[in-house]
Structure formats: C-alpha cells, structure tokens
Amino acid sequence: MSQAYRSTTPVEKLLNSAINALVALALSVPALFLSLSLVQLKLIIVTVFFLENLEAILFHNYQLPGMRILGTRWKARYSTSQQLVHAILYSASFSSEVV
Numbered sequence: 001m002s003q004a005y006r007s008t009t010p011v012e013k014l015l016n017s018a019i020n021a022l023v024a025l026a027l028s029v030p031a032l033f034l035s036l037s038l039v040q041l042k043l044i045i046v047t048v049f050f051l052e053n054l055e056a057i058l059f060h061n062y063q064l065p066g067m068r069i070l071g072t073r074w075k076a077r078y079s080t081s082q083q084l085v086h087a088i089l090y091s092a093s094f095s096s097e098v099v
Contacts, residue, residue, distance in 0.1 A: 008072050016066035021094065023065045024049035046095040053087035062086075 008016075028045045036044070056064045062074065062083045078086070 006072075012070055012072060016064070016070055016072065019066035019069055020052065020064045021049070024052050024094070027052070042095075046091060049094045050087060050091040053091060057083045057087060 024045060028041075028048045031041055031044045053062075053064065056062050057080065060068065062078070067073065
C-alpha cells in the first residue's frame with residue numbers, strides 16, 4: 001500500500017528525532033539499575049537506539065517510532081543497504097548527543 005508523499009516541516013523532523021530518542025532512552029531505563037559506569041550506560045543507550053533502527057528496517061519499512069506517531073513516510077523507497085548506512089550514521093549522530 002503506497003501513500004502519497006508530503007513534505008515535512010523542520011519542526012516535524014525535530015519532533016520525529018525527539019520521539020525516537022525518547023523511545024531509546026525509555027527502553028534503556030532498566031540499565032540504570034545495574035552497576036555500570038557512565039560510559040557503559042551511554043553505550044547501552046546508543047546500542048538500543050541502533051536496535052530501534054534495525055527493528056524499524058526489518059518490520060516497519062524503516063518507519064521509526066516518531067514517523068509512525070506523526071504519520072510521516074520516507075520520500076522514496078531506499079534499498080536495505082542504504083537504510084543500514086542511514087541507521088549507522090543516525091545512531092552515530094545520536095551517540096554524540098549522549099556522550
């Protein structure tokens with residue numbers, strides 16, 4: 001089922017990323033109860049964020065939680081390898097915020 005593409009605003013893109021980050025942080029909460037160093041905790045959060053991306057690639061046509069909540073879609077259908085590269089780079093950018 002193909003839905004029509006619509007342009008998104010910068011605010012939607014920011015909100016989308018904020019939702020994705022909040023989901024990753026929420027899923028990482030159990031790690032707070034372990035005796036971990038700050039570096040280990042940050043690595044867990046970034047790993048959870050990457051796994052969130054992989055789950056979206058495998059099961060949701062790479063629609064991350066923010067996209068599903070806001071009802072946005074990718075402009076084009078990208079190959080799985082392109083999606084994986086994006087997931088790696090997106091997670092790396094997220095890691096710079098966590099560290």
